[in-house]
Amino acid sequence: MVSSQDEPLFLHDDDEVTPAEYSKGFWKILIVDDDQEIHAVTKMALADVIISGRQLEFFHAYSGSEALDRLTEHDDIAMVLLDVVMETDDAGLKVAQAIREQLGNDEIRIVLRTGQPGYAPEESVVKNYDINDYKTKTELTRSRLLTTVFSAVRSYQQLCTINENRRGLRKIIHSASNLMEKHSIVNFSEGVVTQIASLLGLNAEGIVGARAPHKDNDILVLGAAGHFANSINKSLSTLNSDEIEKNVRKCLNEQRHIHTDTATVFFIDGQAHQAAAYIETKNAVAEYDQELLEVFLANIAVGFENANLFEELRTAAYLDPLTGIPNRAEFTRCLQVLSEKPDKDKMIAVIDIDHFSDVNDGLGQDVGNLLLRAVALRLTDQLGDKVFVSRISADVFGVYGPANIVTPNAFSELFALPFRAGEHYIPLRVTCGFASATNPESVNGKGLLKQVYIALKNAKNNSFDRYNYYEPSMEQDTQRRLHLVRRLRADFANRKLQVWYQPQVELKTKKVVGVEALLRWPQSDGSFISPAEFIPLAEYSGLIVEIGSWVIEEACRQINAFDEIGLPQLRVAVNVSVPQFRKRDFPELVEKQIEQWGIDPTRIELEITESIVMEDPDLVADILRRLKQQGIQVAIDDFGVGFSSLSYLQKLPLDRIKIDKTFVNNSDEKSGKIIIETIVDMARRLGLKVLAEGIEEQSQLDYFLGLDCTEGQGFFFAKPMPADQLICLLQKQMSYS
Known part of the structure; x- marks a missing residue:
């Protein structure tokens, strides 16, 4: 039943929603509350609302776990109206955390509603959880509810637009110059040499160099062509040519082109990065060709800046900032590649640290962060270069690599000794889920991740050994449940x-x-x-x-x-x-x-x-x-x-x-x-x-x-x-x- 505190939803303020023509499509709204009448009242209050030409479509959940099921089934839900207190006093807060961390969804707008604000004070909730609004049910007159929904949906629309534009830009850059690949800067730099040589009617012989990060006195060869090809990612000094090194340094120091009788060094001036392209010309470059190259280099500067920018974006998008190892997005991307070329010799695993929240609660978040870094370091150091290690959730690590290395025994040995976190030595116990990369069910990367999580959940519920391997019957059991x-x-x-x-x-x-x-x-x-x-x-x-x-x-x-x-x-x-x-x-x-x-x-x-x-x-x-x-x-x-x-x-x-x-x-x-x-x-x-x-x-x-x-x-x-x-x-x- 709805208490007297919830009655404001029945009130009608003077503000009215003006009817409008609407286009195809709906804004999906998920209502999460253990009170059925709240669902009915909310739906009634928002029944005729049209936002940016779209009506609202409502989905319903009556507990935290059911809410996550709905969100998994519909990845384009715009907004969640989320009750805080349901099956537990903090069920809503756990759902909010799972949306951001477990589902990795940063677009959906979350509005918390509670009839019992004492269980989750507004200040601490806003501080500790990534939510967009927090309302007590007594605040939500129809007018205020409409304002909240309009604001949240428009915010979601803007985020989707921004993210779609970013995705489109990445696709353009990828298709044009392959900049999002691992060696995109290398490929870009090699292309610079090749195109300059082509404009001059020469064979592509040269290098592109720039100051090495954190080592201003050292110049790194970013890309090369011709007989310089083997010098990529090496120091310029390894060319053993004083003449080349002198002219490249002069070009970077004086920020201008350097012309000699046998070569030209072109200065590439980006806003945040500079580079020098050394091209063997055999003869001095004609004045007309120099003017032509000026125009080309102006575009090259933008391209070079974009190459660096996208490398930085890629690093930010796919690296976990706390541990410095790949994040969930990168792990999923790599699993997608793996799903397209199944490998029976590869094993996928997730490692869940048991009761990690006790560390944060008892010793503080700073110690918890140090502990996560220590775990990441031990995993990467001891599993070796052949194993891919990532942090895919707050206290969960994703791993894949050779099946003879990614094993329960290997993980047992890894976690046998305590981890040092500041002044503390903390023993850890973990639960693991494993899935083969042979992928007989032809699932994609997300499907592989789902399989390994199913194995993890099965291990948590049923396994004395604290690990389990995925079997198709597990997924069937999950669907049946x-x-x-x-x-x-x-x-x-x-x-x-x-x-x-x-x-x-x-x-x-x-x-x-x-x-x-x-x-x-x-x-x-x-x-x-x-x-x-x-x-x-x-x-x-x-x-x-x-x-x-x-x-x-x-x-x-x-x-x-x-x-x-x-x-x-x-x-x-x-x-x-x-x-x-x-x-x-x-x-x-x-x-x-x-x-x-x-x-x-x-x-x-x-x-x-x-x-x-x-x-x-x-x-x-x-x-x-x-x-x-x-x-x-x-x-x-x-x-x-x-x-x-x-x-x-x-x-x-x-x-x-x-x-x-x-x-x-x-x-x-x-x-x-x-x-x-x-x-x-x-x-x-x-x-x-x-x-x-x-x-x-x-x-x-x-x-x-x-x-x-x-x-x-x-x-x-x-x-x-x-x-x-x-x-x-x-x-x-x-x-x-």
Whole structure:
């Protein structure tokens, strides 16, 4: 729902948009907000807007990750109206950073909107993020929204025009004189010698020289022709000709042409660079030819200046200014070349520094920058000249080279020793993705980069070794996950998800004393998608917070329904996800549902996992205490699976421990029994109740009865079932009692 703070978008100021004729095409506007009404209101406010003869076309995203999906699908979006607080408090800020760094898009205009400015103060946001405007939703009357959109779209249009002109100029220069190639200055200089010689009707014999950078006393041969050809990129002194060196120096020092009986040195005067073209003429140049060459050299000066300028532009465009190594644009360009000539002996890799942000947060950005330079230096030094190394994102390096060099073992050795950053020696761990350059799928350079990133993501999620090689199935899995996320969002919005309940029983009597609320996603053919598959997708997409809140609401509603028909007062256990716990107002959200449905808070039990606790133990303990103050029960789910369970057990206000079914399955083995008996005894000493999960056999039930474990859950008693079946089961139980 839109809060009262958002109402200004409904207001109509005196300013009106004058209707105009419009041309073909649209300005694409992406609205990113987790509130559907914000989308509707914004679209309504901008419905008839025409800017520079074009209407607006709207795209929608409801979370940060979905926004990046839209931006990946549409690379010509002009403007993003971006909510700051969505699935996380800084989701919008992360999207803004990803647009500039991950997607490398500096044209799109970003306008942040927030209803909670305290989460992202304007001054710090503008300072730290490359955004174009920052508005609280209370500021955005229709008039101000229109002003913001007009300004952003026109700014985007101007940037696109500038960038298009630059691209056109580069194409012209490239096609005319090949200046954007690696040896463009060499080719240009050789052409100067050849053309001057041609104008004079001579064989091309000569050099073009200029003062070497940072070495004014040394003259470097930029280009050469004829018997001087082998002197390119060498010092003029290597020609071993005092006469040539003397005249070239004189030409540069006096800034004029030098004529002798056997040669002429032409002065090329650019605004920022000067050069001398030495041409063997055998005879003195006629006055008419000198005048002709003056005109030619005037153009040559411009061309020479452009050659230097474009070399500098190329350096700026394709080099990372922090580390001095190639950047993402150059890496992608080189991968494009590689994609056109696949090489089975080449391997592509990306190296992601794990938890690099901790260095910036703990030691400061200056130390972080020194660390990145140290990593770049070690990579280039130790991998050698045959390997191309680049920095393609804030803490990600791109590499390609011989497959026998670009290997996981090589990277492991590279990062085995700490890196020096100022006074600090910092150990680093990295995650790597690899892709072969054989390119069987005939993708372009960006496609190769996408493949290696898919391998990296797979390594982050699934690989114990912290690296993985790309396989086509990974991309298929990614496409399937994205498809499932879209379907999940649609089905949740259409209330097609269901909450089922699995009974929890008192072991001695087999009487149902509680149930666990479990999420189910039915399909049209009667099948179900496994929670093990769609719950991680819900967490990835940010939808888990909404779904989790809905499950809590359903549990409260169902308790109320049980009471209405006089069923036993059962507790209902609800699983809580990590993203839900990150929201500091989570206890208030639970309390609101309890009050709305008028139920006893002791009837609700929230199940948390060790992963939630380890995210931020102090924060979790504080939230649990607030929940306990309301009377809500708390259980640790899957206890003992992790390695840190004991360290936090005494610190948390718990009611119940659930023994994981992996231990229950091993209850017939000596080692399994030792662990189970230790957990039960420890829980008893701490005053905690114990519930055994996954009981499926009589022998398992008998074992836990012998341990004096009071409660259990599993297929031996009942499978998860819809609410109506649970009601029948409970009514049958009442009739027997």
